[in-house]
Amino acid sequence: MYRIIIADDEAIECRALELMIQREFPELEVLPSVYNGADLIAAVQEFEPDIAIVDINMPKMNGLDALELIRTRNSRLKIIISSAYSEFEYAKKAMKLNVSDYIVKPLEKESFVETLGKVLAALQGEQKLVYEQESKERYLDEINSVVGREFLSSLLLGEPDEKSFQIYQQSLHRSFRGGVLMAVRLLSDADLWRNPIDYSALMKLLEEEIGKYCCCVGKLYKEELYFLIFPEEFVAEQNLVKWLSDIAAILLSLVKKQEGHEMVLGVSTWKYDYEEMGTGLAECRIAARSSTKAGVFFYKDSEKRQETGTSARELGQQYLESLKKGGIERCKEEIRALFSEAVITEENANLWQLRILGFMQPICDYMEESQGYLRRYSRKGKLDFPALCGCADKDSMQEWVMEVLERLSERGATEGKSREYIERAILHMERHYREDVSMEETAEAAGISTFYLSRLLKQELSQTFVEILTDIRMKKALGLLWKGNYTVREIAEQSGYGNITYFYKVFKKYTGRNIGEIREYLS
Template identity: 35%
Template sequence: MFQVLVADDEEIEIRALEMMIRHDFPEEVEIVPGAKNGLELIAGIQKYQPDIVIADINMPGMNGIEALELIRAKYPRMKILISTAYSDFDYIRRALKLGAVDYLLKPVDRETFQKTFSALLARTGQERFEEDAERKIRRDVGEMQSIAGNEFLSSMLLGDVTENSFNHYLRSLPHPYHGTVVMMVQTSHDGTGGFSNMRKGLQKTISGILSQYCSVIGKSYRNDLYFLIFLPDEMDDARWLRYLKDLAELVSKKLKDYPVRLEFSFSRKGKTVQEIELCLEECRLALSQQEPENLHFYRDPENRDSEELPVETRQHIQAILKNEGKDEPEKLSGHLQQAILYMRQNYAQDLSLEDVAAQADISSFYLSRLFRQELRCTFVEELTQIRIRQAMQLMKQSRLSMREIAVLTGYRNVTYFYKVFRKSVGAGAGEVRELLRSGMENKMGSIG
């Protein structure tokens, strides 16, 4: 139902129009109290905010033209139908230019009014329908963006993200895509109950703060919070770093009274799926730097002194590359020799103990015993060593992305690759790659 306000300096004109409306449009229109001059018209509009106003353009106090200028400025969607006894069409054209949707010439006959008012109701109804539809679209788009964003971030944390899921989310962004930064928030607590729910509430709070300044996806995962921050426009390195610092300081300030300690870490800017996956590792590396502040920004390993890696770690990297401590296949028993050669040739495949045992023409139980007796390790440990050594060679000799290196060495899940690499080597894949590329292996060779 639409609300209508009638304004005219003649009481009888108001009543005549109201009577026609009640008689011909009883189910569609509600009439609010009328106005006898321009000032009453403005007051009535402010009080009732009707959908349609029928106003004489020649009223005392403030004429319809003056009132129309004020109405249009404050209520641009309100429909104004002017009525006049003037035959000066220039005057009518002025009113139409100011936003009146149509006009009626006095005396208004019923047939003309029915036709004009019916068309106005249809137009108003269509616009209301379109406005409702637009609101629904915005709501649905927002919900779809939230769902797509959470699915994308979840798959990214689990290492299962694809180009399709990434592009699907990008299509829902309200602005062009200029790159992404990962923010990780580590929380500490006193061991009291209910902290899991508190962390989820914290994630929503931080997402709410950040969403006022950028597009963001947030998720609580295990004991930490992760946020993908989509940069609002193209920025050079200095500007986006300043932008992130401002965001971090803003969040820290608003959460300064939060009952737990918060540590913030930021990755470098990434654009592709592969770069963003590497951002997760960069966040963890930044957080492990043990700086006194609670804000940590990833520092490019190229700018680090290689001495930051412990001597033991660098020695271990050298040993893996040279395969120290392992007998060469020709020094091993025949079956184990055959198994090792097969593993070195097929490490990129999804190998199992049973697969390799079949190639060596022995049982998996016997092969497992040979690994322990002759190499003093398990099948999985030896396969991991082969894969990690090959990954290091690719890091040193190629410009492949970490995701590509992971796949080429038998790891379909790049996040799992990062975990295995750090556990095996004692340092992150990004650190080791930059170390190898910068020629630090020469310095490692002088240690001992």
């Protein structure tokens, strides 16, 4: 229901208009009339009418002066000026105040009803447009949230979708200055059966609270909550810790008070580029898993608490030297010594998996060089990197390493023309893996038909052409990753992948890890 107010210094005029409006426009709520400009200003502020019928000549403050003040605070009020013929010049001046229409005294019923009807119709039309616009904005907000969650999901799955990220960024209508990722882990509660965790409700609570201070999107993944946060303009990398610490304190208090749970919040370093988001995910996870006490932990702080000794690169070089000088048994002996002293827990198992991947990389490269093509690219000799991700304790990790070393020690036995064809084909693939190399041109380079090449690869290596090409490209990617100083996009391009989103997907499937996690750990 719309509200209307009448301002006129003649009470009888006000009452006449009130009665007419109540009869002709029962859908309008008629507010108590006022008799001067000062009272009109107060009534508009208090009752917020939608329409005002205002006489020009009133005591204390005339209608025009009152409207000038009202317009500074209320631009949507529909105004109808009530004026005598002799005051028409004043009425024209009033039009500059964006009045909707005017009525001439003495009042004619038909003219008045027509005028008020037009103003009411205009008001209804504007309200409809506002409603439609708000509905559209709500719908777009929902769509944008879905797109944001899609990107976060792709990030969590190790296959960042650049297109989703770009669409989400554009929907925020702000220049991209970078952002941070935050992981939220709930601490175990002895009375959890009495106070079960409603992760969906918790996600909604946290997303709404963080949304009061900045743009963010959240996602639940394996009983951990993840948020992609874009700080406001006044927040820079230098004051990020203070700003986020304040927000974290609010979140910790809110969840403890409303849900009865304690949380660990892990925050990544500032990421300026889409390609760094995978690394940010790894950082916030490491930070969130670095403590058994409630609080907020920033990645750089957590590094010291999670120190695991000699770096993966240093260990890799050390074991490689032992392998070259003392053979495989000496290398195994030193690795066993490492595990005998290792303290591997549920909290740091993830870091140890990354560490093993790191120090095994140069060993694998060196030993594969002496294997020959047939053994190096056979399914039997293929290293099962994803299996390492399932190793949660010291014994299973050591067993995985020893099994890999045993596989790399074996040699292929195939001889004859078949071996020559396969070696020619793989040599061609190794030379052209950065290009869009096809099976047809590879078969031609080997001097055989496409059908025969496909059969040979299946028969001798138990692999397809695409699987072998993926092996070549992934080995190159891991080598570049171990060397460092390359962005993810550079690694993708130098490994033969023009589509970085597809590269993320293949890398995750091949290694079982996000490239950002490994890259961040090695750096």
